[in-house]
Amino acid sequence: MRGKVAVIGVGMIPFGEHFNKGLEDMAQEAYIACLKSVDKGIDPKEIKAAWFGQWSGGMIGQGAQSGAMLASMIGNMEIPITRVENGCPTGSDAFRNACIGVASGIYDVVLALGVEKMRDKPGSESLIGAGGGKGGGLGSHPSWMMGTGGPSLQALYATRQMYELGCTMEDFARVAIKNHHNGTFCQYAHYRFEVTMERVLNSPIVCWPLHLLDCCPQTDGAAAAIVCRADLAKNYTDKPIYVLGSNVGLDHANYWDKHKFTEMLATVRAARGAFEMAGVKPKDLDLAECHDCFTNTELMNVEDIGICEKGEAHKLLEAGEFDMHGRIPINPSGGLKAHGHPIAATGIGQICECTWQLREELGDRQVKMNNGIALQHNCGGPGFGVSCVNILSRSS
Amino acid sequence: MRGKVAVIGVGMIPFGEHFNKGLEDMAQEAYIACLKSVDKGIDPKEIKAAWFGQWSGGMIGQGAQSGAMLASMIGNMEIPITRVENGCPTGSDAFRNACIGVASGIYDVVLALGVEKMRDKPGSESLIGAGGGKGGGLGSHPSWMMGTGGPSLQALYATRQMYELGCTMEDFARVAIKNHHNGTFCQYAHYRFEVTMERVLNSPIVCWPLHLLDCCPQTDGAAAAIVCRADLAKNYTDKPIYVLGSNVGLDHANYWDKHKFTEMLATVRAARGAFEMAGVKPKDLDLAECHDCFTNTELMNVEDIGICEKGEAHKLLEAGEFDMHGRIPINPSGGLKAHGHPIAATGIGQICECTWQLREELGDRQVKMNNGIALQHNCGGPGFGVSCVNILSRSS
Numbered sequence A, B: 001m002r003g004k005v006a007v008i009g010v011g012m013i014p015f016g017e018h019f020n021k022g023l024e025d026m027a028q029e030a031y032i033a034c035l036k037s038v039d040k041g042i043d044p045k046e047i048k049a050a051w052f053g054q055w056s057g058g059m060i061g062q063g064a065q066s067g068a069m070l071a072s073m074i075g076n077m078e079i080p081i082t083r084v085e086n087g088c089p090t091g092s093d094a095f096r097n098a099c100i101g102v103a104s105g106i107y108d109v110v111l112a113l114g115v116e117k118m119r120d121k122p123g124s125e126s127l128i129g130a131g132g133g134k135g136g137g138l139g140s141h142p143s144w145m146m147g148t149g150g151p152s153l154q155a156l157y158a159t160r161q162m163y164e165l166g167c168t169m170e171d172f173a174r175v176a177i178k179n180h181h182n183g184t185f186c187q188y189a190h191y192r193f194e195v196t197m198e199r200v201l202n203s204p205i206v207c208w209p210l211h212l213l214d215c216c217p218q219t220d221g222a223a224a225a226i227v228c229r230a231d232l233a234k235n236y237t238d239k240p241i242y243v244l245g246s247n248v249g250l251d252h253a254n255y256w257d258k259h260k261f262t263e264m265l266a267t268v269r270a271a272r273g274a275f276e277m278a279g280v281k282p283k284d285l286d287l288a289e290c291h292d293c294f295t296n297t298e299l300m301n302v303e304d305i306g307i308c309e310k311g312e313a314h315k316l317l318e319a320g321e322f323d324m325h326g327r328i329p330i331n332p333s334g335g336l337k338a339h340g341h342p343i344a345a346t347g348i349g350q351i352c353e354c355t356w357q358l359r360e361e362l363g364d365r366q367v368k369m370n371n372g373i374a375l376q377h378n379c380g381g382p383g384f385g386v387s388c389v390n391i392l393s394r395s396s
Helices: A023-036 A067-074 A090-103 A150-165 A169-183 A197-202 A230-235 A265-278 A295-305 A313-318 A335-339 A343-358 B023-036 B067-074 B090-103 B150-165 B169-183 B197-202 B230-235 B265-278 B295-305 B313-318 B335-339 B343-358
Strands: A005-012 A049-053 A081-085 A109-116 A205-207 A221-229 A241-250 A287-289 A373-380 A386-393 B005-012 B049-053 B081-085 B109-116 B205-207 B221-229 B241-250 B287-289 B373-380 B386-393
Touching (some): A005 A090, A005 A343, A023 A109, A049 A067, A049 A090, A049 A343, A067 A109, A067 B241, A081 A090, A090 B081, A090 B090, A109 A343, A150 A295, A169 A197, A169 A295, A169 A335, A221 A230, A221 A343, A241 A343, A241 B067, A265 A386, A287 A343, A343 A373, A343 A386, B005 B090, B049 B090, B049 B343, B090 B109, B090 B221, B090 B241, B090 B343, B169 B313, B221 B343, B241 B343, B265 B295, B265 B373, B287 B343, B295 B313
Parallel strands (some): A049 A109, B049 B081, B287 B373
Antiparallel strands (some): A109 A221
16 A cells, blocks of 8 residues: 555544534534645545444444444435444544555545544443443453453453563553653643552552553544545645555454463554555654553553564653653553543544644644654454554655 | 456355354354355465454344454454444445455455344344334434334335335235245245235235335345455456446435435435446346345335336336346345345345356356346445445456
8 A cells, every 4th residue: 555545634523521412513523624624625525435433333322323324424425435343443444444445546535534422321231341441341242251341351461461571560550651641732632631650550440450540531532534545645735644554453352362461463463564565664653653542551562563572662661762752652642541542533533643743733742753654553342353553654 | 446356256154043053153154155166266365354244243242343253253363354334235335345455456365254143132122123124223323213113114115105106015015926936946045935915915014014024034144255356366266257336325314304215315326336337237237136125125226226217116027027037137036035134144145146147057046147247236224324236247
């Protein structure tokens, strides 16, 4: 895909609690923001197809989705729309499928939009797990992971990271401290407050060793991106951002088949394929938006993407290398931890952040550009068996 | 897409009641049948990506899906897999996305697989509607269509077809008679028995004017197709079937916005785009597998696809033109009505039938080939607002 496809517009709504907005309202606001962001202007009729990220579907009282729902939301019945669901990477994979649609030569300009309501849920019938982090009940196969949720699944990894790699609860807390700090600069972030080591470590244990403040919040949100043929991009914007690589990686959905609990093969595979397609290496990245549904998850994924060796991430974090102005900033947006995690919107929200960073539009949370390359990553789904990586660049 | 993509293998399991099989068993059997159907042989490792059709997801106790589930089912973690959901056209759109994936140049050989369990359902919490036909509760937006199901929604159309177009309950019954007759020849069909006019008209009314035998059954099933770059197809088979056109059409999900109840704009739009892409016309078709979740739906969709004028389908049906050996056979497989409707498997099952027909492999249900072109169609989703059409051909 290297350089064939370009992002020409991105838009999102502030992530947070939107009890006063329906799925439709949120999708429409993100769509309009995205259209308006195309600096040379775009007629909505130029969009020829769309991919609609929506995770929860009929599971938590939002009704089944499908392309017709997005068509209604954006008032466009004249294009094909596919609903994509792929666990927590739903938004990233909707974006990937939109890019594939353009690369196919069938559609010149297409939309990827993800929207999720996590805060309005039915009562007792809901399977959303307890704890600050999103539960895993809904993402679980009924026979394979009954009773587990996000925190308890990630605790299996966290304890092993402590045992094998020497991570401590303080190391995990440093991810929260960094990402909450970053989030204070982002007007779209769900949580815009600093946390301290003391506050994280004194917050209630959700599932040992994960505290409440090690868990990302449940968040409502919507985000959208318009992508087009790279050779047409300059008709729409002076600052197109090119898609170099895009890939989904998978692993067993059931836990007894996992090879180990200090590495996510889904992420390893997604990143390997995306870098290969992009023709770049982890050292070329200027930033990464990396899945941190739990603090330990960020450390694991930074390693699995290849940004550092296994067991090194917590040391580099402590040394400040992942800070907003460090060697390779991780989650300058605040990450899922502070920016929030409205599942199908999360990945496309990260695409927004990467696009703004690459365009150097972000003022006081702008990271330094060297090569002008950013990586976006999500993982999740049944057994954290799905991962998606997109690599974006200022040059094609 | 004309001629860029070819079907090189298809496989399915007999549709029906599979209380003794899990989603996994059914998917695996369809996958293996599909691999075995590639007559010059294929190494599963040659498949480089997949699109996984699965409609019900977490809604009826099957657990959330995502690509990791199909990866586990087929034992291949090394490729990207996207779950597609798009209402009743879920399978057709998974196939369409697989074709787009090949057309993109990123993947040479890919898999589309759809699987659905409709017969094992939770008890009182299930929203599946009553009646022989599949209910619409699960496919409905909670605020827009509360309490409606497939039969009651289609009855809105059926009554209007009677009032405006002069259709009778006998006309609807003739669809059942034809499709059940066709189903008796198909070893994969759920129902393999003839029905008579008397039997249809004396079966219980589910929602007037639709009798139980006007409704398709709820069915378990799985189906798969392997598609590849057209220029590589002869490496795998002597009889590739080329994909000429593929499109999704949409319409409002809410009923108060429908323009009329004798036409489905989603189907009109899907067919128009697919024919345009294919560069062929309805008169060029040798057969169509056309969505008949209810008998009246087939008549409406045959018209909306453009096979005949509005209001003509019931007359042509009575004249025998849609019979297996008529001018343009409609649903030689038995259709949803007799072959069954395991939602995400349905569309890919129709692709199987079209492929076999175009290859002239079907013995006593083989239809006559003139141009060697077949059309496959599904409609459904919230408010029957989604439709998908794929057009296949013996020549590229």
